[in-house]
Amino acid sequence: MDPSEVEFLAERELVKVIPNFTHDKIYLISGDVGPFSAGLPLPVPLWLAVNLKQRQKCRFVAPDWMDIDVLKEKKQEEADSRFFTPMPSPHYMEITQLLLQWGTDDIPKADEIRTLVKDIWDLRIAKLRSSIDVFVKSGESHAKLNYLTLMEINTVRLFLTKALNHMHQLKSVTSRDTTNSNSQAF
Amino acid sequence: MLVRDFKREFYDVVQHQRVLVLVAFDVDSLCGCKILQYLFQCDQVLYTIVPVTDLQELEKAFLENAEGIKHVVLINCGATVDIVDLLQPEDHVRFYICDSHRPVDVHNFYNAVQVKLLMREDELSTIPTYDELFRDDSEDSGNESEDSDTGYKKKKFDEESIIRRQEKRRWSENRVKVLFDYTKFTSYGTSAALVMFDLAWKLSKDTNTLLWLAIVGVTDQYIHFKTPRDKYMEDILTLQSHVSRHNQRGGDNENTLSINSLKISFEEELNFPLYRHWTLMDTICHSMPIACKLRLWSLKGQKRLHEFLAEMGLPLNQCRQQFGAMDANLRSEVKGKIQEFMSKYGLDIQDVILPSFSLHYGYKSQLCATDYVLSSIAVLESGDKSRSSTDNFLEACDILQKGCTDKMEAGLSAAKLQLRSIYTQVQSFLEMHQIISAGPFLYVFVQEGTADSSYFAHPQCSIRLARFALQAHCAVSRNKRAQSLPLVLGAPLRQEEGTSLVVGIPPLDTDDERKNFFGKAFEQAAEATNTTAKFNNFDSYIIEMKSEDKSKFFDALISILQ
Amino acid sequence: MSTEDVGDDLLETVDDEEEEEAMTAPEVLHKLEEAWLNEKFSPDLLPVKSNLVECMLDQIVAMENNISTLKKGDFRISVHRMEIDRIRYVISSYLRHRLAKIESLTTHVLQEEEKRRDSENVLMSPAELEFAKGYCNSVMTHLTNTALDHMPLKAATPNAKEIAVLPNLDSYVFLKVNENTENVLVEEETVDAREEIMDFEKGDQHIMRYKPIASLVESGGVSLI
Numbered sequence: 005m006d007p008s009e010v011e012f013l014a015e016r017e018l019v020k021v022i023p024n025f026t027h028d029k030i031y032l033i034s035g036d037v038g039p040f041s042a043g044l045p046l047p048v049p050l051w052l053a054v055n056l057k058q059r060q061k062c063r064f065v066a067p068d069w070m071d072i073d074v075l076k077e078k079k080q081e082e083a084d085s086r087f088f089t090p091m092p093s094p095h096y097m098e099i100t101q102l103l104l105q106w107g108t109d110d111i112p113k114a115d116e117i118r119t120l121v122k123d124i125w126d127l128r129i130a131k132l133r134s135s136i137d138v139f140v141k142s143g144e145s146h147a148k149l150n151y152l153t154l155m156e157i158n159t160v161r162l163f164l165t166k167a168l169n170h171m172h173q174l175k176s177v178t179s180r181d182t183t184n185s186n187s188q189a190f
Numbered sequence: 191m192l193v194r195d196f197k198r199e200f201y202d203v204v205q206h207q208r209v210l211v212l213v214a215f216d217v218d219s220l221c222g223c224k225i226l227q228y229l230f231q232c233d234q235v236l237y238t239i240v241p242v243t244d245l246q247e248l249e250k251a252f253l254e255n256a257e258g259i260k261h262v263v264l265i266n267c268g269a270t271v272d273i274v275d276l277l278q279p280e281d282h283v284r285f286y287i288c289d290s291h292r293p294v295d296v297h298n299f300y301n302a303v304q305v306k307l308l309m310r311e312d313e314l315s316t317i318p319t320y321d322e323l324f325r326d327d328s329e330d331s332g333n334e335s336e337d338s339d340t341g342y343k344k345k346k347f348d349e350e351s352i353i354r355r356q357e358k359r360r361w362s363e364n365r366v367k368v369l370f371d372y373t374k375f376t377s378y379g380t381s382a383a384l385v386m387f388d389l390a391w392k393l394s395k396d397t398n399t400l401l402w403l404a405i406v407g408v409t410d411q412y413i414h415f416k417t418p419r420d421k422y423m424e425d426i427l428t429l430q431s432h433v434s435r436h437n438q439r440g441g442d443n444e445n446t447l448s449i450n451s452l453k454i455s456f457e458e459e460l461n462f463p464l465y466r467h468w469t470l471m472d473t474i475c476h477s478m479p480i481a482c483k484l485r486l487w488s489l490k491g492q493k494r495l496h497e498f499l500a501e502m503g504l505p506l507n508q509c510r511q512q513f514g515a516m517d518a519n520l521r522s523e524v525k526g527k528i529q530e531f532m533s534k535y536g537l538d539i540q541d542v543i544l545p546s547f548s549l550h551y552g553y554k555s556q557l558c559a560t561d562y563v564l565s566s567i568a569v570l571e572s573g574d575k576s577r578s579s580t581d582n583f584l585e586a587c588d589i590l591q592k593g594c595t596d597k598m599e600a601g602l603s604a605a606k607l608q609l610r611s612i613y614t615q616v617q618s619f620l621e622m623h624q625i626i627s628a629g630p631f632l633y634v635f636v637q638e639g640t641a642d643s644s645y646f647a648h649p650q651c652s653i654r655l656a657r658f659a660l661q662a663h664c665a666v667s668r669n670k671r672a673q674s675l676p677l678v679l680g681a682p683l684r685q686e687e688g689t690s691l692v693v694g695i696p697p698l699d700t701d702d703e704r705k706n707f708f709g710k711a712f713e714q715a716a717e718a719t720n721t722t723a724k725f726n727n728f729d730s731y732i733i734e735m736k737s738e739d740k741s742k743f744f745d746a747l748i749s750i751l752q
Numbered sequence: 753m754s755t756e757d758v759g760d761d762l763l764e765t766v767d768d769e770e771e772e773e774a775m776t777a778p779e780v781l782h783k784l785e786e787a788w789l790n791e792k793f794s795p796d797l798l799p800v801k802s803n804l805v806e807c808m809l810d811q812i813v814a815m816e817n818n819i820s821t822l823k824k825g826d827f828r829i830s831v832h833r834m835e836i837d838r839i840r841y842v843i844s845s846y847l848r849h850r851l852a853k854i855e856s857l858t859t860h861v862l863q864e865e866e867k868r869r870d871s872e873n874v875l876m877s878p879a880e881l882e883f884a885k886g887y888c889n890s891v892m893t894h895l896t897n898t899a900l901d902h903m904p905l906k907a908a909t910p911n912a913k914e915i916a917v918l919p920n921l922d923s924y925v926f927l928k929v930n931e932n933t934e935n936v937l938v939e940e941e942t943v944d945a946r947e948e949i950m951d952f953e954k955g956d957q958h959i960m961r962y963k964p965i966a967s968l969v970e971s972g973g974v975s976l977i
Contacts, residue, residue, distance in 0.1 A: 005793075012841070013785075013836075015838075024394065026827075030828055030831055031829070032832070032835050033777050033778070033781060033808075033811050033812075033815060033835060033836075034777075034778050034835060034839075035778045039632040051508075051834065051838065052834070052866060054809075055830075058231075058232070059233065060394075060395040060397070061232075061233050061813065090876050104448070108448040108450055108451045109448070109451050111448075114448035115448045115449055116799060126770075145693075145939045145960065145961065146938050146939075146950075146958055146959060146960030146961070147949065147958065147959050148956060148957065148958055149926070149957040149958060149959055150955075150956055154855075154977060157926050157957075157977065161926065164924070164959065165923065165925070165926075165959075168924040168959075169922070169923050169924055171921050172961065173922075176922070177727075185680075205825055206824040206825040
């Protein structure tokens with residue numbers, strides 16, 4: 005899957021914005037949004053938030069987890085744990101990316117946040133790589149991937165599925181060969 | 191008609207239809223256009239932008255794009271001509287003119303339906319009153335029919351009509367005089383970019399990016415000698431309040447702003463062109479006031495410069511380094527040292543310091559407003575013949591885009607080339623004594639076939655060359671009157687057609703006004719000699735004419751200005 | 753899989769369809785997005801979700817009618833437009849993925865459709881079926897005209913079964929569990945390994961071969977990610 009499609013899915017997530025205009029509820033197909041009243045924060049889908057921001061119609065409110073202390077704690081937890089820990093949002097990377105790209109000045113301590121989120125990402129990707137190594141070497145036929153986010157899965161998708169497909173093919177050919185040779189022996 | 195409420199009478203009106211935006215070729219217009227473009231993008235207004243270099247192109251662009259267009263925005267063009275008369279638009283077309291050229295044509299001002307002026311009210315106070323210019327319709331038409339009837343109808347010499355006739359004659363004499371006084375001088379009002387920024391502010395869509403564009407627009411006006419220093423300072427003050435509004439956050443939150451966001455700060459900048467991207471030596475040589483006061487084109491001048499540098503304690507090898515690569519201690523001292531020793535070399539504070547703004551963005555070094563102006567104008571008026579003017583326009587647009595660092599670099603080196611060629615041209619003017627006094631004015635011609643003559647075929651660059659030449663001439667001339675003489679500069683335009691660009695700039699002693707009378711003078715000289723000069727440019731003091739008509743034209747000009 | 757299981761599956765899907773009647777637009781959209789991703793990642797063609805697509809298309813038409821009644825320059829226009837564009841993207845991507853699969857697995861999907869003829873849970877929509885048949889014919893004619901006609905008689909009679917391209921059902925997929933399911937057969941018994949069985953818990957994510965969970969994808973018990 006193209007990363008932009010993962011982003012597309014992430015854009016469905018709700019984020020809070022403070023609009024600078026007042027408007028009644030908007031009845032979208034994907035659910036109602038609003039009512040907007042200037043200065044009062046409300047949740048809207050990320051795609052709408054970005055669009056409003058681009059048109060200077062709102063300010064972003066950083067999600068609760070987009071905070072230096074929360075992220076530092078998260079980073080520590082991730083570093084301490086052998087397994088993947090649950091993330092505050094299933095699309096944490098995409099949301100951070102989009103919010104910081106379009107509203108750097110709305111997010112307090114944007115640079116530190118960017119660094120922390122990237123740190124967490126790096127930790128998790130490193131973990132992912134090493135567990136893939138273990139998984140492939142073990143020859144197991146399935147694995148549980150709880151708490152991995154879609155973006156993270158997507159980075160290894162092509163490589164991992166292709167590799168496993170090949171391995172499976174090789175395995176099934178060898179097992180067929182053995183049955184074949186068995187039957188010949190009879 | 192003057193628009194008082196920009197939002198209600200202009201912005202809200204044009205919003206839901208396609209808008210045609212015609213933009214002149216200078217940095218201020220570019221900035222104004224970009225601000226408007228941003229607003230249109232915010233509100234999803236459909237627009238077409240067409241850059242135009244002169245009136246002829248303006249006409250062409252309008253004809254080509256007028257279909258279905260109801261609203262036309264003109265940026266830095268069109269105010270000084272009767273736009274309705276020029277373009278012959280359909281009745282439903284509305285023109286919104288945001289133009290810093292003055293004086294505004296009276297027809298534009300008094301056309302209440304089709305022409306809307308986006309300007310500051312206080313700048314249009316000198317316009318003659320309606321009664322002085324136009325008479326009551328019925329009377330007018332009556333008079334006209336009378337005039338046309340004179341051929342075959344018996345005139346009635348009754349007393350009443352004589353009185354009316356006399357009164358009418360007095361009125362039209364007065365009209366001519368009032369109009370002449372009004373149009374005698376051309377000057378500039380508030381920058382289009384600043385006007386557009388005000389609009390953005392009123393729509394509460396002003397951002398740091400837009401503010402920066404406004405700053406660049408205002409700086410452009412000053413750098414190209416369009417507005418006097420007082421006006422510049424006034425605008426800078428206005429801008430400064432916006433800058434502090436946008437760039438100051440509560441004390442302890444100072445460092446919360448991301449490094450990737452734009453930051454603008456007010457600064458007492460060194461008035462050296464591109465000094466952050468050049469060597470100190472080069473930038474001093476190409477700074478107009480210093481080059482003229484120290485006469486850097488002569489050997490003696492160079493010696494004086496070395497002396498100056500030595501006294502400031504700046505080693506030559508450091509001065510020949512890229513400014514950014516200079517010893518950090520020395521670099522930080524440069525500004526202070528120059529101010530300390532400048533008076534000994536006859537330099538004023540105004541020669542070396544320019545109150546301006548600088549821009550910080552990312553980890554790259556900061557850029558100042560003049561850097562932006564010089565690099566965009568160099569690209570806009572690039573001598574490269576292989577590229578169309580629209581290409582140049584778009585390229586210059588990119589320079590003003592945040593984050594286009596490579597385009598900016600290219601622009602900076604183009605600007606250096608332009609500054610160099612201006613300097614060498616001035617040097618050769620002086621060495622060959624080509625600046626000649628014609629009595630009431632000075633004149634100088636760029637010889638055909640000169641290496642960089644293609645640069646001077648562009649209006650903004652030729653203005654800078656003319657100004658540099660005039661200032662340099664005044665610095666060397668023993669003639670006390672030099673200060674009070676204007677200068678006319680001719681430069682080859684299109685050699686195959688044998689045309690020249692002629693620019694007239696006002697004398698130095700009227701520098702605090704920066705009013706230019708050459709527009710009217712050129713017009714009269716052309717009339718007197720039947721020269722086919724083209725008054726195509728948006729600045730009336732820049733004209734185009736056949737090179738062979740030059741001597742005839744100048745003779746007429748001398749007699750007019752005497 | 754026993755026959756009872758199949759029966760259950762069928763019942764469930766029928767239930768599903770009945771539920772859809774009462775679903776709200778956001779729910780339909782969500783289902784559609786899920787179907788889109790399933791289609792995107794599964795190696796085989798999944799039963800078509802015509803009702804979801806049609807429902808969304810109806811919504812879009814209704815919304816477009818609403819938009820046209822709005823005054824020019826209304827703030828809502830652009831917002832609705834953008835949402836419509838997003839939904840359109842999902843729909844067209846969904847249909848495109850299906851068409852791509854129909855093209856590559858033509859014979860296989862036609863055979864599958866044949867098997868399912870009696871059940872209500874059709875594989876392809878009438879339009880898709882028509883496309884598949886047309887495509888199949890075109891390919892055959894093309895092959896006949898360009899190559900087969902010039903071959904010895906024996907080789908020149910293609911057998912649909914022989915030339916069918918089959919989906920690689922053993923390919924690995926990522927999935928997310930929607931409903932608790934017990935005793936999922938992960939690996940069949942082979943000569944040198946015992947069969948593997950495990951329980952799915954709601955919210956779990958797994959990577960495994962498609963074949964064992966194919967029926968769960970169809971029933972909605974898991975979705976591919």
